Amino acid sequence: MADRPETPSTSGPEAKAEAPHVPVLLRPLLAAVAPVTGTWIDGTFGAGGYARGLLEAGADRVIGIDQDPLALQMAESWAPAWGDRLQIVQENFANMDAVAETHAPEGLAGIVLDLGVSSMQLDLAERGFSFLRDGPLDMRMSQSGPSAADLVNEMEEGPLADTLYLYGEERASRRIARAIVRAREEEPITTTLRLAELIERTLPRTKPGQSHAATRSFQALRIAVNDEYGALAEGLMAAERALPPGGALAVVTFHSIEDRMVKRFFQLRTGHSGNVNRYAPVQEAEAAAFTQKTKKGIGPDDDELAVNPRSRSARLRVGFRTSAPAEDVDRAAMGMPGAAKPGGKGGRRR
Ligand SMILES: C[S@@+](CC[C@H](N)C(=O)[O-])C[C@H]1O[C@@H](n2cnc3c(N)ncnc32)[C@H](O)[C@@H]1O
Structure with missing residues (x-):
């Protein structure tokens, strides 16, 4: 598994913060949904x-959604130049069908999602996403609700270990959870570097070339704080409700769990509902809500990898809406970690 990688920049974090944001897989995405017209x-x-x-490819209008107020603030300097063609709404994409109803009554041509954390968020120490920069242990994209510090200082050891394991695939989750509980008994853990150093001390030294010891735990906490898998499951279903026949849904993921959820969603909703999860109830074959030109995830080509090695883990999956009615999809069948299995409890066996 790999997440949007956090690499110490050779020219310092300040230089990285000023580097232009490079959108990942944009060219293949635009090619996959061409011609781009409509809203x-x-x-x-x-x-x-x-x-x-x-917009540059020919969309008449774009409604941008982000739950982070910072994204809206940052756009203030350039978005007005697009006039009525660009509107930005602070909202969770889980509610995008309601946003579409209000802001795009003319109907949608397509929806794009580029999941995870932005480099803008990672680079700002005060947002608390980075294990390389000292800041408050925050990680809230929406800047509201419980923070990573709340989780780390308040969760019981067992559920904390489960979170690290399920959301970060951290095999040393129990050891790390135990170390966190011991450390917080002395003093609450409130900063990113204190947590990162604690994890580094708990895990055997990582070899050169391996990711930082705290990578998986930070990813898990970020996913839990922002309920990223819950939002993805809801967002995919909201997209199905919002799109008219022919509308495109293009999703870019950055790690294997997200990609698995998107892949299974499309498998289930293109009519391949059998046997994707042995715990899932056998679903009646429903009329396909999406078609796909290719079932394979699309990755970066050599040109993109050469200019943006960070794109290496990115995968794009695209589907086109049919006229079949929208249906809810079982979260466990979608492969959502920790989703309740029928007849059993969510989470791993202890
Ligand atoms: C990887 S960045 C997207 C970068 C963007 N494609 C670009 O080219 O600049 C992901 C963004 O999605 C936002 N985000 C993540 N989950 C969200 C959700 N459930 N609802 C709304 N915004 C979300 C984050 O705040 C972040 O700004």
Whole structure:
């Protein structure tokens, strides 16, 4: 598994913060949904790279959605130049069908999602996403609700270990959870570097070339704080409700669990509902809500890898809406970690 990688920059974090945001897989995405016309939702607006790409490719209008107020603030300097063609809404993309109803009554041509954290968020120490920069242990994209510090200082050891394991695939989750509980008994853990150093001390030394010891735990906490898998499951279903026949849904993921959820969603909703999860109830074959030109995930080509090695783990999956009615999809069948299995409890066996 790999997440949007956090690499110490050789020229210092300040230089990285000033580096232009490079939208990942934008070219293959635009090619996959061409011709681009009509109204689009960019459900993960971030620095606006996808929204601008869609507008430049011929979209009449783009409704950008981001739950982070910072994304809207950052766009204030350039978005007005697009006039009525670009509107930005602070919202969770789980609610994008309601956003579409209000802001795009003319109907949508497509929806794009580029999941995860933005480099803008990672680079700002005060947002608490980075294990390389000291800041408050925050990690809240929406800047509201419980923070990572709340989770780390308040969760019981067992559920904390489960979170690290299920959301970060951290095999040393129990050891790390135990170390966290011991450390917080002495003093609450409130900063990113205190947590990162604690994890580094708990895990055997990582070899050169391996990711930082805290990578998986930080990813797990970020996913839990922002309920990223819950939002993804809800967002995919909201997209199915919002799109008219022919509408495109293009999703870019950055790690294997997200990609598995998107892949299974499309498998289930293109009529391949059998046997994707042995715990899932056997679902009646429903009329396909999406078609796909290719079931394979699309990755970066050599040119993109050469200019943006960070794109290495990115995968794009695209589907086109049919006229079949929208249906809810079982979260466990979608492969959502920790989703309740029928007849059993969610989470791993202890
Ligand atoms: C990887 S960045 C997107 C970058 C964007 N494609 C660009 O080119 O600038 C992901 C963005 O999605 C936002 N985000 C993540 N989950 C979200 C959700 N459930 N609802 C709304 N925004 C979300 C984050 O705040 C972040 O700004």
